[in-house]
Amino acid sequence: MTKEKSENTEIEILNAAKEIFQQKGMDGARMQEIADKAKINKALLHYYYRSKQLLFEAVFKNAFSLLAPQLNSVLNDDSDLFEKIRNFTNSYISFVIKHPYLPNFVIQELNKNPEFVLKLREQKNFPTIDTFKTQVNDAIKNGVIKPIEAEQLFINIISMNVFPFIGKPLLMALTNTDKKEYDRIVQKRKTEVATFIIDAIKI
Amino acid sequence: MTKEKSENTEIEILNAAKEIFQQKGMDGARMQEIADKAKINKALLHYYYRSKQLLFEAVFKNAFSLLAPQLNSVLNDDSDLFEKIRNFTNSYISFVIKHPYLPNFVIQELNKNPEFVLKLREQKNFPTIDTFKTQVNDAIKNGVIKPIEAEQLFINIISMNVFPFIGKPLLMALTNTDKKEYDRIVQKRKTEVATFIIDAIKI
DNA sequence: ATATGGTTTAACCATTCGGTTAACAAATGT
DNA sequence: ACATTTGTTAACCGAATGGTTAAACCATAT
Numbered sequence: 398m399t400k401e402k403s404e405n406t407e408i409e410i411l412n413a414a415k416e417i418f419q420q421k422g423m424d425g426a427r428m429q430e431i432a433d434k435a436k437i438n439k440a441l442l443h444y445y446y447r448s449k450q451l452l453f454e455a456v457f458k459n460a461f462s463l464l465a466p467q468l469n470s471v472l473n474d475d476s477d478l479f480e481k482i483r484n485f486t487n488s489y490i491s492f493v494i495k496h497p498y499l500p501n502f503v504i505q506e507l508n509k510n511p512e513f514v515l516k517l518r519e520q521k522n523f524p525t526i527d528t529f530k531t532q533v534n535d536a537i538k539n540g541v542i543k544p545i546e547a548e549q550l551f552i553n554i555i556s557m558n559v560f561p562f563i564g565k566p567l568l569m570a571l572t573n574t575d576k577k578e579y580d581r582i583v584q585k586r587k588t589e590v591a592t593f594i595i596d597a598i599k600i
Numbered sequence: 601m602t603k604e605k606s607e608n609t610e611i612e613i614l615n616a617a618k619e620i621f622q623q624k625g626m627d628g629a630r631m632q633e634i635a636d637k638a639k640i641n642k643a644l645l646h647y648y649y650r651s652k653q654l655l656f657e658a659v660f661k662n663a664f665s666l667l668a669p670q671l672n673s674v675l676n677d678d679s680d681l682f683e684k685i686r687n688f689t690n691s692y693i694s695f696v697i698k699h700p701y702l703p704n705f706v707i708q709e710l711n712k713n714p715e716f717v718l719k720l721r722e723q724k725n726f727p728t729i730d731t732f733k734t735q736v737n738d739a740i741k742n743g744v745i746k747p748i749e750a751e752q753l754f755i756n757i758i759s760m761n762v763f764p765f766i767g768k769p770l771l772m773a774l775t776n777t778d779k780k781e782y783d784r785i786v787q788k789r790k791t792e793v794a795t796f797i798i799d800a801i802k803i
Numbered sequence: 804a805t806a807t808g809g810t811t812t813a814a815c816c817a818t819t820c821g822g823t824t825a826a827c828a829a830a831t832g833t
Numbered sequence: 834a835c836a837t838t839t840g841t842t843a844a845c846c847g848a849a850t851g852g853t854t855a856a857a858c859c860a861t862a863t
Contacts (some may be wrong), residue, residue: 406840424627425712428821438842443822468774505708507769509628514773526775543799548775548785549792553760555771560759563766566710568758570717571671572729572751582751589752596746597800609810631851641812646852 407445409435411455414446418456419498423506426453454516457506460499461517467492468524471554475528478536479599482554483591489558490587501563526551542598550598557590610648612638614658617649621659622701626709629656657719660709663702664720670695671727674757678731681739682802685757686794692761693790704766729754745801753801760793 413435417426428449432439446452471485493500507513517523526547533547561568561583569579616638620629631652635642649655674688696703710716720726729750736750764771764786772782 421712422625422627424625427819429819439821440823440843441841444840447822449821472774501711504767504770508704508766509624511769514769518773524774545792545796546785546788548777549789549796551775552764552771552785552789553793553796555767555774556759556763557756559767560763561755563711564707564758564762566714566717567707568755570721571675571727571758572754574751582749582755585749586752586755589748590756593748593752593756593800597796630849632849642851643813643853644811647810650852652851 406435406437406441410437410442410445410452411459414452414456415459418453419460419502422502423449423453423509457503457513458516458520460503462520462522463496464499464503465520465522465524468555469522471551472524472526472529478532478541479591479595482594483588485554486558486590486594487587490583493559493562494583497562500559504559504563540600543600545598550594553597554594557586557594561586609638609640609644613640613645613648613655614662617655617659618662621656622663622705625705626652626656626712660706660716661719661723663706665723665725666699667702667706668723668725668727671758672725674754675727675729675732681735681744682794682798684735685797686791688757689761689793689797690790693786696762696765697786700765703762707762707766743803746803748801753797756800757797760789760797764789 410431414426414431417431417434426449428442429439431452432442435442442452446455467485467489470488471481474481474484476484529551530547533542533545533550536542537544565579569575572579572582574582613634617629617634620634620637629652631645632642634655635645638645645655649658670688670692673691674684677684677687679687732754733750736745736748736753739745740747768782772778775782775785777785
């Protein structure tokens, strides 16, 4: 069947491209290397995705579409605030362990190319902070947590969950830990980070 | 004077290289672009720094030597723990505003090339966590703060201070803020982050 | 003034890289 | 059976890139 075969190669190209782009970035990636990893001729890359740029964008959008639901689980899920923080830290860390290069890739390319954000905004599931903001302000009004801007709290949550992966080599060196020990620390963070945050804001 | 002239160009090359490398990374940087920015012939780059790789390493070590004292101020300064946290968040954020690309550059290249850490470790002022660890454990023993691993606390401090800069484009999009508003939020963090951390750990 | 040393440049080189072409292969429709 | 469309490849191309060379420049020492 033509369709199956062509769909297969198309997906295999995307998978190969994903690996290479996420490890080496747009500039460091080579079309030949992607072709090799996908076990096809280089010209096929251009047959399916006209240019390196378009192939990259396909990978990037795909990566972000995996990340978005994770972020949405903090922003637009309607569970209790503390519970939500606990769920997020736990599930996000599990997520990144499964996709180690992904958040760094997204953030890095977004830094090199801030106008990419515009393209992401168009996507349906792009997370917005509004629900979270209301929830935080309600919790403050009800005397459940200390006054804090929702944006600041959000940044704190994301920072403590995302940075340990992005800064892994640096943090390993600074804390003087090997891989095994660092992984143990990260695993422990699945619960510790939530506790830390809740302790910081609860009255 | 010969020496002055040659030292001048050598430094101007380093400055030009710093800008280009920090904005575009090792792979994205072009020797010609660096030469243009330094207003010299491309061959001069090779005259002073034999190869792109060596020029890059010079820039990288230089960048890290600026960053290290900042980190040391959390790790190896002997002021009171809470005071130290307050000083660090305040001074680190000021530092990054002066060198916006620097931390991202260091972290990014370290990710692409984790064995670079070995070269950094050799440098004299490379920060270690030992003093900080003792201080945290003492504070726990004295009932000043809740039990927490020094490494976890350290990672939290660094994360909340570093990530808002590294993740800026993403965080701006997620919190739906423009440059002006985001800068205001970051400025506010100079004091807010310390308060947040201290609230999380104090008894 | 002239030789000497480091400094700077224009021109050049080999290789790499993204992309194209033209021909071939395989599937599909009639 | 045969024509048409779709998928795949080897070979090729031009531009860009890191690096080299040989000559010119210029300050200083003799």
